Amino acid sequence: MALADIVARIRAAERAAGRVEGAVRLIAVSKLQPADRVQAVLTAGHRLFGENYVQEAGEKWPAWRDRFPGVELHMIGPLQTNKAKVAVDLFQAIHTLDRPSLAQKLASLGQARGALPQLFVQVNTGAEPQKAGVLPGDLAAFLRDCRTMDLSPVGLMCIPPEDQDSQPHFAMLARMAADQGLAGLSMGMSGDFETAIAQGATHVRVGSAIFGARRQTRA
Numbered sequence: 001m002a003l004a005d006i007v008a009r010i011r012a013a014e015r016a017a018g019r020v021e022g023a024v025r026l027i028a029v030s031k032l033q034p035a036d037r038v039q040a041v042l043t044a045g046h047r048l049f050g051e052n053y054v055q056e057a058g059e060k061w062p063a064w065r066d067r068f069p070g071v072e073l074h075m076i077g078p079l080q081t082n083k084a085k086v087a088v089d090l091f092q093a094i095h096t097l098d099r100p101s102l103a104q105k106l107a108s109l110g111q112a113r114g115a116l117p118q119l120f121v122q123v124n125t126g127a128e129p130q131k132a133g134v135l136p137g138d139l140a141a142f143l144r145d146c147r148t149m150d151l152s153p154v155g156l157m158c159i160p161p162e163d164q165d166s167q168p169h170f171a172m173l174a175r176m177a178a179d180q181g182l183a184g185l186s187m188g189m190s191g192d193f194e195t196a197i198a199q200g201a202t203h204v205r206v207g208s209a210i211f212g213a214r215r216q217t218r219a
């Protein structure tokens with residue numbers, strides 16, 4: 001199946017980049033995919049999935065979690081502050097910490113619950129006006145503010161501009177993570193995950209290359 005092909009390509013890209021085997025985690029992005037395709041990937045043994053919408057994830061995953069022990073869910077879509085409480089209960093990682101108001105909300109949830117999902121800060125490497133993410137020039141101050149609030153992001157995430165070569169964006173993200181002492185790098189999708197691995201990705205987010213084309217909107 002496509003999952004096995006993608007896993008093989010990830011292992012080959014790790015080898016080509018001189019990375020340790022298994023250094024890169026595959027997040028299978030299951031948003032807007034039919035249930036039978038997701039179940040096939042679960043049945044094949046894969047356990048790490050990414051979702052973009054809190055409500056969709058909350059509807060789909062509790063039942064699968066009961067059937068397939070060990071599922072790990074990562075939030076990779078924009079997170080509204082008023083959905084943060086549901087999100088921290090549903091997800092083991094949030095890749096889209098992108099603004100001070102969300103950091104404040106997560107910090108107060110963390111104080112109330114004693115623990116939070118792993119956090120990645122989304123960086124708008126292309127400085128695109130319509131795209132979420134902290135601007136590169138604001139990252140150091142944002143991370144300082146996070147740490148003041150007792151948040152400890154583990155890495156950075158980016159979505160390069162669609163019309164550009166991803167490679168310089170991945171290289172920029174890797175440089176910023178190194179400068180900030182962050183080990184996690186969430187970058188690379190179906191079309192460019194091998195490029196991301198060459199630049200140091202620790203998490204690649206692959207959807208359509210595993211599952212096929214998805215519906216364009218939520219049902």
Ligand SMILES: *Cc1c(COP(=O)(O)O)cnc(C)c1O
Binds near residue numbers: 189
């Ligand atoms: C949908 C999505 C993906 C997966 O995209 P594909 O091109 O289907 O691999 C990865 N990351 C984010 C943030 C997404 O929204």
